[in-house]
Structure formats: structure tokens, C-alpha cells
Amino acid sequence: MIERLQRRGVVELQNIEDENLMKLNTAASISQFEKARSTAVSALTVLNRYCPKKSALKDLTFSRRAVEKHEFGKTAEKIDQYMNTAYRINALERKIGESLTDISKCKVRMDSLKPWMALDIPQNFGGTRSTACFIGTVRGFYTADTLNADFHDRAVFEVIHAEKDRTELAVFCHRTAADEVLKNLRENYDFTAVSDPTSVTPDEETKALAEKAAALNRQMEDCRKELQSFCGSRENLEFAADYFAMRKEKYEAIKKLGVTNKTFILTGFIPAKYADKLLKELESRFTVAVRIYDPDDDEDVPVLLQNSRFSEPVEGITEMYALPNKHDIDPTGVMAFFYYLFFGMMLSDAGYGLLMIIGTTVALHKFQFEYKMRRTLKMFQYCGISTVFWGALFGSWFGDIIPVVANNFFGANMSASDLSLWFNPIDDPMRLLLFSFILGIAHLFLGLGTNFYILWRDGKRMDAVCDVIPIMLTVLGAAPLAGNILSPVPQWATTVGEYMAVVGVIAIVLTAGRSSKNIFMRFFGGIYGLYNTATGYLSDILSYSRLLALGLATGQIASVINLIGTMPQNPVAKAILLIVVFLVGHTANLAINLLGAYVHTDRLQFVELFSKFYEGGGRAFEPLGVHTDYIKFKEEN
Secondary structure, rough: HHHHHHHHOOEEEEOOOOOOOEEEHHHHHHHHHHHHHHHHHHHHHHHHOHHHHHOHHHHHOOOEEEEOOOOHHHHHHHHHHHHHHHHHHOOOHHHHHHHHHHHHHHHHHHHHHHHHOOOOOOOOEEEEOEEEEEEEEEOOOOOOOHHHOOOOOOEEEEEEEEEOOOOOOOOOOEEHHHHHHHHHHOOOOOOEEEEOOOOOOOOHHHHHHHHHHHHHHOOOOOOOOHHOOOHHHHHHHHHHHHHHHHHHHHHHHHHEEEEOOOEOOOOOOOOHHHHHHHHHHHHHHHOOOOOOOOOOOOOOOOOOOOOOOOOOOOOOHHHHHHHOOOOOOOOOHHHHHHHHHHHHHHHHHHHHHHHHHHHHHHHHHHHOHHHHHHHHHHHHHHHHHHHHHHHHHHHHHOOOOHHHHHHHHOOOOOOOOOOOOOOOOOOHHHHHHHHHHHHHHHHHHHHHHHHHHHHHHHOOHHHHHHHHHHHHHHHHHHHHHHHHHHHHHHHHHHHHHHHHHHHHHHHHHHHHHOOOOOOHHHHHHEEEEEHHHHHHHHHHHHHOOOHHHHHHHHHHHHHHHHHHOOOOHHHHHHHHHHHHHHHHHHHHHHHHHHHHHHHHHHHHHHHHHHHHHHOOOOOOOOOEEEOOEEEEEOOOO
16 A cells, blocks of 8 residues: 555655554664665666766656556566676676775885885895894985995995985894994984885885786776676666665655554545545555545645646746745745746847747657656746747847848848837837836735735734735835836826825824834834835835846847847858857857846745745645656556
8 A cells, every 4th residue: 555655646644653553663674775775876876987878868858767567566576686786786896996906005015116126135134143134214315335434344235226315225234233233223324124024025026016916907807897798787777776765765654654463554644636536546456444634723734836837837936935834825826927027028039039939849849857847848938938028029039130130131221129019128228117117016016915815814904904005005106206207207197196105104104013002112113114115115126127137138238249240341251250159149148148037037036026925934745655766657646
């Protein structure tokens, strides 16, 4: 039953805490499965290094391989074979690593023996019955004659190798003078005996080390060849990694159950739309008693967003900010229209919008993306439609490429304004600025209206009226007065605005401090509320000037790119340069401004809209499911 729930992926299990029920301890199994999964993943990492996966266009989809349930069962019977492959791959990798370490040690030892190659006795030679021998290094440059003279012939020195700051040597003396000679060497010449001496000559040891390194290299090459023979095992290892990931999740679910001698009990959350179907499936396949009920108000209920096809693509924006708590409303549907609207207005080039529509449409129809990637592509598809709409209104098709081509190659006399269905923002930016502020006010009012609805729904009707209506009156009344500074506004509009603003200001002063019982504190609370409203909403409305700024930036940069392409006088050179500059310049401009439009559209939702009504803090619905990296079941979840 747990496996079936796991494949369906619609139930989030809760941990049962009941002293009358037993709990199964699955920690050992979970640890074992995690260890096996790590082994398979490690083997995959090794295999990808020695057998790089050939990239294909379908790999860009990051989609998992779909398997049938019966196919999964048959493949699972070979899991021991797959794990033996993983163990062998990891063993070969360890062997290669150990060989590399040993080769490095050989090279270090061989380098340390280079100064001693002229020594024809072993480095551990200590002398004969009557003579002592000291082999080592002294600090500084010396010759044998100098040292023999310094020791007054009480010792015989043979210099093996000498450099500016060190001298390798062998010292021979009578055993009766050995202690005196060694003491003199250490105190006056900073003598250091050879470390790790061997019983063979340096030349013989070097040859042996070279042979050992060569053997290790041959061994590594054999390991590499064997590793490459496993190139066809990649899918098997991927299956093994996902198989044990599923097993681990299954046993993590089992430890949440309550158990008696012959029965088990599980509780959890399921979206209402899946409940009846799952109930019928469980009752038809198992001897089971299922009860479905609505959660209590104090339960920690998870959140699963559900929206229309129009709003669903921007669910990722809500998830990126915060999921709604159980008292919130889902802001996705509230912001969807303005999200697409603002994105298109900021990008505002119909040519770029067409590329977005074509690219996302082809990708959605040609490839099998995972759900979240499909949702994101759908969002950019809708944003592309909005971009085409605004680009057509403003007459921007890859900047002014149509007039540029017509004027430079066909002798026409055309401007970008001739293509605009509304107006060209470059010719009249103030008009677009005012329109941006109007859209901003509408966006803010959408947030305030949503807040009004939430308060009214929760029975706080006085709060709904006092916290929303005065602000709307103040902002709506001040709008024509402020707009008159930038552009002439009809007298009737400014007159109506004055009355509305006065009413709104008075209402804010009288109601903003209503929570205080002291009349003076109420008054000063009202003044403070008026100050917050004035400064807060002024800055909020000014934020929408980014609609103008980004829209102009896209068009202006596109026009400059086109201008650069028409600089040569020769028509042929001009055509060639224009094509090259067009492709490179507009690709870069699209990439930069696509990112800018995305970031700033998100900001307008998060800062300006959500702050008016949205709290967030909900917990995501995390059902028991097939949370794998490489495979998925073909069954519909």
C-alpha cells in the first residue's frame, strides 16, 4: 500500500504519536539504502568522468526517463548485478587513486635520490669493524680537501654532490674517533644524516622505483580500460540510484506509521480533488478502512497551489516569495494579469516577443519537460504575447529595423513612429511615464482591494473600510493634482481630486489611530498614519517609473545596434555588417533586457503588491512520492 501511495504521489503522511501503538524502527534499513544509493551515485560520477555522456538536444530538457511499472519490477530483480557493477567501478577508481599516490611517492623519492647518484654504497652503510661511516648533508658549499683539512686528517671526506647552500657527502673515520667527528659535524656544519636510508645504492633504488612507477602506470591503464568497458552501464546505475532513493523514502514513511500486531494505521493530508479516486483504488485492491475528513482549524495544513491555466504559470513566482498560510488567499491569480502586462511593457519589443513565443512553443511541443520547467516556459510564452502587444503599440520590431532597412536599401522615408499602433515612447516619454503611474495606481489598488476582501471575509468589516477606503480616496484624489505637474489635466478632474484627497486625509487622521483609547494618542496616531500613507504610497507609485525606464532602454539599445550596422557607405558592406551586428547585438540585448524585465517585474509584485495584503509563511505540500533524479513512472500522478 505504501508503494502504491508512493507512485500516486498525492498523500503527505503524518507521524503518528500514540502510546497505544507500536512504531517500526527502520533506521538501519534507511541507512543501508542511503549507503547503497551513495555507492551508485559515486559510480555514476566516476563513469561520467571516464565515459563522458554525449550531449543531445533532448538533454537540455532535464527530463527523467519514463518507465512502466512492470518494467520497473523486472529491472529491480537485477539490482544486485547493478550494485556489483557499482562496487567494481568504485574499487577501480580507488585503485587508480592509490596508484597515483604511490607514483607520486616514487617520483618524490627519485627526486630526493638525484644528488646521491654518484654514491656507490648503500645509504644505510654504517662502516666496518674498525671504521665508521656517516652519510648525510651539511649546510653550505664544501670540497673534500677543505673538509679534510678542517678535520686534520682525523676523517676522510668524499663529496657526492655540492650546491651553493648544501653539500651531500660520505665521511669515514676510525671508530675510536667516531663520536668526536660526528659531534663536530653536527655542531659546526649542521650535519643531517640521510632520512629513510635503504640497503641498496641510490642508482639501484632509482631503477627499482622507476620500474615500480611503470608497473603502476600499466595497472592504472588497465583500470581505465576496464572502467570504459562499463560505459553501457550508465542507465543501470541511474536505475540503482533512484531505486534505493525510493526505498529510502518508503522506509522513512513506514516509520511514521502506528502499528499493532496485525494492523497498521496511517494518517496524512490529501488534496480534496484526489481523495475520491484514491479511496476507490485503495478499497478495490486492499482490505482497508479509509476515512476522509476536513482538517481542524488548529492543524498545520500544508499548501498546494491550484490556479487556472492563465495563472498557473506564475505559481513559481509565488513559491519563490512565500507560500500562503491558511488564512491568506493565493496571490497567484491576483498578480497574474499584471505580471504578464508589466513584463511585456518592460521588454516592449514585438520582435523579441515573437522569438519568445516561437521558442517556447517549439520547446513545449517538441520536448517532454518536467512540470516546473513546462510551467516556466508557459509563463515566458504568455510574457512573449504581452511583449508583442506592447511592441506593436510602440512600433518596436527589433528596434527600428524595418525603417532602417526600408530607408537604407529601398529608398523609403519611414520612421519607427509610422509603425506604432499607439505612439512611440522615444518621441513622447512623458506620456508613457504618466501611463506607467496610472498602471501603478491600478496595481496598488488591486492589492488594497484584495486586502479589503480578506478583512471583510474574516468579519473585520470596520477595519476593511477604515484601512482601505481612506487610502484609496487620498491616492485617487492626489493623482490628478500630481499629474497636472507633468501634463495638463481637465479642471473638473483636479477639482474632484481636491475634494477626494481632503476627504481621504481627514478619514485617515480620524481612523488610523483608532486602536488607542487616549484621544490625543488617537490624533497623533492618525497624523503618523497620514505620514506613512503619503511617503509610502508616493515611493510605491514612483517605483512604476521603471516601466518607462526599461521599456525605453530596450528600444534605444536596439536602435543603436541597428545604427551601428548601417555605418558603411557601400551597400554590400552595409548589408553584411547589418546582418552580423543584428544577430550578435540583438541576441545580447534580448538576453540582458529579458533578465531585467524578469527581475523588475518580480520586484513590483513582491514589494508593491504583496505588501498590501499578503502575509505568506505557508508550508509546502510534500507528499510521499517518487522523488528521483533519473527515472519516473509513466502512470499519471
